[in-house]
Amino acid sequence: MQILDRTFSELTAEARRLAAGPRRILGITGPPGAGKSTLASALAAGLGLQLAVVVSMDGFHLANQVLESRGIRERKGAPDTFDDGGYAALLGRLREQQEPVVYAPEFRRDLEEPIGSAVPVERSVPLVITEGNYLLLDSGDWSRARAQLDAVWYLELDEGERLKRLAARHESFGKSPADARAWALGSDQANAELVARHAGNADAVIRLRA
Numbered sequence: 001m002q003i004l005d006r007t008f009s010e011l012t013a014e015a016r017r018l019a020a021g022p023r024r025i026l027g028i029t030g031p032p033g034a035g036k037s038t039l040a041s042a043l044a045a046g047l048g049l050q051l052a053v054v055v056s057m058d059g060f061h062l063a064n065q066v067l068e069s070r071g072i073r074e075r076k077g078a079p080d081t082f083d084d085g086g087y088a089a090l091l092g093r094l095r096e097q098q099e100p101v102v103y104a105p106e107f108r109r110d111l112e113e114p115i116g117s118a119v120p121v122e123r124s125v126p127l128v129i130t131e132g133n134y135l136l137l138d139s140g141d142w143s144r145a146r147a148q149l150d151a152v153w154y155l156e157l158d159e160g161e162r163l164k165r166l167a168a169r170h171e172s173f174g175k176s177p178a179d180a181r182a183w184a185l186g187s188d189q190a191n192a193e194l195v196a197r198h199a200g201n202a203d204a205v206i207r208l209r210a
Contacts, residue, residue, distance in 0.1 A: 002204045004204050005207045011153075018150070023125075023127075025091060025095060026129050026130070026150065027131070027135040029134070030156065035157060037131055040131040041054055051125065057132020059105030060087040060105065061076070061113070067081055077188065078187070079134050085141040085144075099123065103120055110173065136195075136198040138201075167180045
């Protein structure tokens with residue numbers, strides 16, 4: 001595992017190299033609030049729709065009614081609140097590249113629910129960027145998902161800044177400042193610590209610099 005200080009331009013150049021050949025799948029992982037989805041979206045935008053598309057692990061959140069029926073709604077975001085088998089299966093379809101188009105789900109934070117078949121991935125697109133917390137876990141079907149990835153970058157961020165961003169994100173979607181901080185320091189923090197314990201399984205730890 002390498003620890004790399006990189007600018008966004010340097011990461012874009014590396015993603016472009018991955019997109020220069022046959023289909024590749026790049027994973028971006030890290031704890032909640034590290035900036036995974038922001039980086040993934042920016043990389044895809046920099047490469048353009050013909051070269052890259054983002055497929056988020058968060059599209060495989062279990063629906064709120066399922067979480068409520070199992071009594072685990074308050075732990076939403078933990079590994080067992082996702083359809084890890086469905087995620088692994090989708091990555092397998094994307095790697096096989098047998099279908100003209102594969103439709104991936106997305107997670108709508110304004111609804112706090114996943115939406116199916118929201119992201120079309122054309123067979124011709126050479127780079128799929130997938131991001132999420134649990135790309136490096138070795139339990140359940142997470143390891144089967146990891147096997148589909150050509151490279152995984154672990155995004156590292158100063159802890160104070162990460163918590164600040166995370167609380168701000170919760171507030172932006174309707175939580176009070178107190179509830180936002182409590183969630184960031186509670187359920188989110190437990191998940192962050194789990195994610196950090198598996199950072200050594202990444203191909204590179206990325207520290208993004210200006």
